[in-house]
Amino acid sequence: MQAGVPEIAEAQGERCRTVFYWRDPEGDEHRSTTRRVWLNIAGITDHHRQQRPFSLQRVADTDIWQGEVRLSSGWRGSYCLIPSQDDSDFPADNLAADKLRSWWKTHLPAAIADPLNPLRSWRNGRGHAVSPLHMPAAPPQPAWQTLDRNPAAPAPQLVTRLWYSSRLANRRSVWLLTTGKERAASRPLAILLDGQFWANGMPLAAPLEWLTQRGALPPACYLFIDAIGTAQRSQELTCNPEFWLALQEELLPQVSEWLPSWDQRLPTLVAGQSYGGLSALYAALRWPHAFNGAVSLSGSFWWPDRHTASSGGWLGEQLREGLGADHPQRLWLEAGLHEKIILQSNRTLLPLLQASGHAVHYREFEGGHDALCWRGGLTDGLQALWAALC
Secondary structure, three states: OOOOOOEEEEEEOOEEEEEEEEEOOOOOOOOOOOOEEEEEEOOOOOOOOOOOOEEEEEOOOOOEEEEEEEEEOOOEEEEEEEEEOOOOOOOOOOOOHHHHHHHHHHHHHHOEOOOOOOOOOEEOOOOOEEEEEEOOOOOOOHHHHHHHHOOOOOOOOOEEEEEEEOOOOEEEEEEEEEOOOOOOOOEOEEEEOOHHHHHHHOOOHHHHHHHHHOOOOOOOEEEEEOOOOHHHHHHHOOOOHHHHHHHHHHHHHHHHHHOOOEOOOOOEEEEEEOHHHHHHHHHHHHOOOOOOEEEEEOOOOOOOOHHHHHHOHHHHHHHHOOOOOOOOOEEEEEEEOOOHHHHHHHHHHHHHHHHOOOEEEEEEEOOOOOHHHHHHHHHHHHHHHHHHHO
């Protein structure tokens, strides 16, 4: 449970009254130019919700702004504040999805993390700062507590390498990590997509070592792969065989030299979120002898068309045609209750995977399209799959 600001004021059944605060550095309303403080909570008050944006209200003759939101006691997610000098309210008749997205796109560049929140902030996929909020009944994430409270705490160092791909005609950074160095000579491998985020934005190395030292994870090797950029990510992580062939034919032979303790006889896992979750599952189904399990977090199984989410998208069609049915895999899938299209497409894929004989651990979490949820799902998924496979 999170203490401090935001204030979890009271619980009523399965929901909690949560109070957000902001202190105006310019002072009270007589001195300050701030006229609105918009509150962006992932999956609750953001562009994914077809409702009017929510602003905190100033306490008269003070520098304090505050506002209340009722959240599920099991909810976890990120949020940010957007102070604005514009006094205009959001028109009640402008709730069309495209207009809402346009409004948020205009305002989000001014977003800030909550300066009163004592826990570590980070930059999300859209590039702006966000702060964390953990409600009392949110699933525990003990491996992350040290990083949350002390971002400067010592952590294992990642080794950086460059991957030059002739097949993909590009180059990118990859990062390498070996955990439990004193405990094993041979280790399995986990491949983490969107590796730049797990290497830097939400640093994963210390939680992995923490879990390894406590026996929850085996000593292992980890490969973090940079997505390069948004355009490249959209091309390579959407069930693109060229990306996975390049990885197998070009990158992994180099990794075997860089990480001599990687034992290729042990299970290799692949993990990702959003497009990365889609790609991780695709790789495990398409090349089961190379990738022995997948962790998919908020997998974008609606791809390539959001309007076909109910069918499970392209990957759903491939499953119906028999993809992966000849080699059952162990899989970990998660989706948030506040990410409508992704939740729908995950629910569609689940019975298709089960009908093909795959052992699927499926979990829905009280949250949105949010790294604060994914980080717990990632470490839980690695634990579950390696416990079953190693």
